[in-house]
Amino acid sequence: AQTVTQSQPEMSVQEAETVTLSCTYDTSESNYYLFWYKQPPSRQMILVIRQEAYKQQNATENRFSVNFQKAAKSFSLKISDSQLGDTAMYFCAFMKDNAGNMLTFGGGTRLMVKP
Amino acid sequence: KAGVTQTPRYLIKTRGQQVTLSCSPISGHRSVSWYQQTPGQGLQFLFEYFSETQRNKGNFPGRFSGRQFSNSRSEMNVSTLELGDSALYLCASSGASSSGRIWGSFFGPGTRLTVL
Numbered sequence: 675a676q677t678v679t680q681s682q683p684e685m686s687v688q689e690a691e692t693v694t695l696s697c698t699y700d701t702s703e704s705n706y707y708l709f710w711y712k713q714p715p716s717r718q719m720i721l722v723i724r725q726e727a728y729k730q731q732n733a734t735e736n737r738f739s740v741n742f743q744k745a746a747k748s749f750s751l752k753i754s755d756s757q758l759g760d761t762a763m764y765f766c767a768f769m770k771d772n773a774g775n776m777l778t779f780g781g782g783t784r785l786m787v788k789p
Numbered sequence: 790k791a792g793v794t795q796t797p798r799y800l801i802k803t804r805g806q807q808v809t810l811s812c813s814p815i816s817g818h819r820s821v822s823w824y825q826q827t828p829g830q831g832l833q834f835l836f837e838y839f840s841e842t843q844r845n846k847g848n849f850p851g852r853f854s855g856r857q858f859s860n861s862r863s864e865m866n867v868s869t870l871e872l873g874d875s876a877l878y879l880c881a882s883s884g885a886s887s888s889g890r891i892w893g894s895f896f897g898p899g900t901r902l903t904v905l
Contacts, residue, residue, distance in 0.1 A: 707891055707893075709894075717899055718898050719899075773845070774839065774845045775839075775881070775883035775891065776847075777832075777834060777881070777894060
C-alpha cells in the first residue's frame with residue numbers, strides 16, 4: 675500500500691513571495707504519477723501539476739513547479755510570486771501506473787497568502 | 790469541453806435512508822472515480838469504474854456501491870445511511886493520451902451529504 679505524508683498542516687506566505695510545500699511518499703512501485711491538487715474555499719478540487727516518475731525533469735506550470743526526488747521519495751511544490759487566489763488547501767497525491775485511476779492523498783497543507 | 794458535473798450539490802437525509810449521487814464525466818473520459826472527504830479521515834478513495842466495470846475498490850463497507858452506464862455517467866449509492874456518512878463526495882473523471890499516459894483526474898464540485 676502507498677502512503678503520502680504532508681508534514682506541514684498550515685503555512686502562510688506574504689503576497690508576491692515564494693513558498694514551498696512538502697510531500698513525501700512511500701511505495702514499492704517504480705512507475706507512478708504524482709500530483710498536486712488545490713482546493714480553495716469553494717471546495718472545487720483543481721489539478722495544479724503532475725509528474726511522471728520515469729521523467730527526471732521536474733514539472734512546471736507557470737508559477738508552480740515541483741522538486742521531484744525519486745530516491746528520497748520526495749515531491750515538493752514551489753509557488754512563486756504568491757497571489758491571494760493561491761489561498762487554499764493543497765493536497766499531494768500518488769497514483770500507480772497501469773493500475774487505474776486511484777489516487778492516494780496526503781492529509782493536506784492549508785496555505786494562507788497574506789496581503 | 791464541459792467539466793465534471795455532479796448532482797445534487799447538497800443533500801440532507803436521515804439515518805437509515807438511502808441516497809443516490811450522480812456524476813457526469815468530461816466528454817471522452819471513460820474512467821470515473823469516487824472519493825469521500827471528511828475533516829477526520831481526509832480524502833478516501835471509494836471506487837473506480839471504467840467502461841461500465843468496477844476496476845478498483847477502496848476499503849468501504851458494502852453499503853457503498855456504484856455503477857457506470859454506457860455513456861460513462863456514474864452513480865453512487867449509499868444504503869442505510871449512518872451519521873458518519875456525512876461528507877463531501879467527490880467524483881473524478883480521468884482520461885489518457887493515445888499512448889496511455891495519464892493526464893490526471895479532474896474533479897467535480899462535489900455533493901455535500903448531511904445525515905441527521
